[in-house]
Amino acid sequence: MTDGTDAGTERGLSARDEAVLAVERRSWPGPGAKERAIREQLGISPTRYYQLLNALLDDPRALAHDPVTINRLRRVRDARRARR
Template structure:
């Protein structure tokens, strides 16, 4: 599974629509937590950015927002 493959999947299924976790397991054959780990790695890789810059940026920004929210809850 390449960074472009992961970003294409995320582009087709943005956010957390109903059934996305099932699609991740069935179509990609990995667990949802592993998908999100690989997706962030894809969004920060040169190959991923070159293949779909807009989706990569959206994924990175979403990740940064969630990290900031976690920090606020911890602090």
């Protein structure tokens, strides 16, 4: 999911997309720690982070890069949609 700010290849993810997935793979002691890390490590707002992350869930390159994280997040997203 490149937008011109990070060079990605047709076969792989951009460095920013990989960094988003790396943040999501970690476990956090509380919500404040994760939001702080998003701002400090990625230099974006948490809102933008979650927009990028949601787009990555539908990106086949993200699935190829980190299938465990992507499939876990897809299950969470699908469960939330089913409750609505």
